Amino acid sequence: MARKRKRSMTDDRVNSLKKTKPNLTAQANQTNQPELNQTTSQKKIENAWASCEIASPIPCSGNNIINMDKLQDGISQAALCRHCKAGELVLSQNAGAREGWAVVMRLTCTNCGIVTSFNSSHNLPGSRSKEVNRAMNLGMRSIGRGNSAATTLAAILQLPPPIGRKPWSKHTQTILSQVHDVSDTARLQVARRLKRQLIKEGSVPGTKADDADKTDSFIDSLTVDVAVSFDGSWKNRGFSSHHCIVAAIAQETGEILDAEYICNLCRECTDNSMDKNSDEYINWIVEHTPNCPRNFSGSSQAMESEGVRRLYERSEDTKLRYTVFVGDGDSKSFLSVTKAKPYDVPIVKEECVGHVKKRMGTRLRRLLNRMAGMYFYNIGVP
Template identity: 35%
Template structure:
């Protein structure tokens, strides 16, 4: 079914904005000159040539924006910037480039040696070039005819590791690929092969370590925002908050071996992640060793494997049971970590996770309240009206002296009309947040409008606009209205609307799940 042009797009999850990472430190690519027995790759070189006649980079035709004010005031910018990736747009000489190694060697050999003042490659017999490869990083040593050396390193170091060697696995993992994908990319680019399996796993562990550190800081700050300013006397007290919980899986369906449950705050339009729980019913190392070792040997190995905390399997059961288990785990943690108490649960109507959290007795003497996602409730209107049309397609009705079959043909209820009613139903909930009576009246006005009664309609009604158009042009025959009346009565019941009066949705949860899936679109152990 095509999306209506006037229907707004879902908000894209932008992450916990208060912890946006700063730009990476600028690392200079340097050319160093020294004697053969003392080479320091991090010193700045005296062999630096800048050609002022080199044409500048072509400027973009897009006018620069005004920075933060543009981000705050433009929804379009938020939608465009779906990937939080910073690019250097200031024409600064930073970052990494794809460089043809032969062209680089030719250029460096045309430079003058700082000792003999002759070109480094002037004498083909006495001068030569030696390359030392460390995965994607290369160190080129140019030997002049005077036997002095000039060294060029393609990457700076971050600690003991070359930056490009750490960034390359990070980039591959960030686009949802693994080592095999990296190998295919480098092979097609005619570049050095990726790190060895052991080095690749080490890079992944270091990236995971730093990612967890950033995530923990982000979650901690998001939790502090929920608590707000508290005094020293209130510091030990728990703050009651509303959260939205949803799960996503590594693969579609219920055959996935890995899943993640995300808990987001519900405070305004932009919820923030305040907890996550990753669950897996599979361990790649265990599967491999089980095939190699005997039963007794495997049991001994697995006991040591689990004791060291290296086993990835932390869930026993189906993929469908991961979300309820993860929800209960996240509900038990916040009182100890963040001094929060999740007393209101925002989720879809048939959530098994809420039933598990409710029956777990997590907070003594406190019942966890169930809130409905307005987006899911809005979908019920379309689903129930569609089902009603399908159920009555063979039922005959009397209309204007004629026999009419079903309520979906002729002047009856069609797909376009169902979508409009669904949209009006969602708007009635979101435009009357916090006011149950006004929400009920607005939903009732939708039914009355289709029944040619406009006294309770809002400003959206053509009868209120008084522009000469027929306000009854979208009305439905009486037999159709009588058939869909039970749907409106069910979806305007106080017991349901009381759970929707908050106006919140799970869209942010679902968007964050899409972000996770984009970066885990391949087998996790690879």
């Protein structure tokens, strides 16, 4: 007699799934009525069906890189002239009206010949400049590149050349002006938060803890002495960089109170071969000076102390006085500040324990490596 086959767990699971397969039609009519008695298998199957649904189309917005041949094919297959209802639309560009990456596109009907023109980019608010050119300038500046790098990128991507150097410089100056406005607002807000915290801690003479909740105008009128640490960062190591940024950091909040950019190189000034006494050079220098990136003529090593001195000189713009200088072991910055005498009160120097620990540890490890394998005799130690 043949032995009856034993049912496996797999068979039970398959039969269970078949019995619990959801009725998709019924569920489509009851989307707002969740099932309270669903099993785990039913929920898994519903989730699987939901993941297979076709995603809804996303509205077009922003900027996209589109192959013009593919765009022409799509227009030819899907669009007809709305005037004659018969002709196809041929896409072309108006080369004489191009502004950098902003081009004027033309749709010409093959039947009636009517032309519809439109620009590929919006104008900036209150300006004739194009959004895509401003965005390109900001993007390249954000990664430390300029007009030449944008030209190379456009050539590789088979895009139109970017805007010329003069409009590129105008976009850069506009962005720089807006960055300064945002920076000034941020500096004021950081100073307010620092003052309110010090008032709550009772570190501001002549104030009470409740004064921290007063209006911004009251907080802005207070002159407060604070402890600040300074740190400089160069583009390259080894004190050979031409670019440096120095930041002032509040010890109580850890926020950046202010920052200064230092540069001691300008390629245009260095590469200029005109006679220094000629009228041509004088006219050029008058036009170039407001846009010249060089704001320091000293060495790369002296950039940090110069930046700290400038930060001290403008600290009272936000009614803050950096009376406690938290150093990192380098005395040059503190000496430049004491020599400048920015306040009528003394400036006290305190050393950062973390930097002292770091420097001492580095020197001890260096000494240990240098004396490895050496033996000492008669040093007076039993």
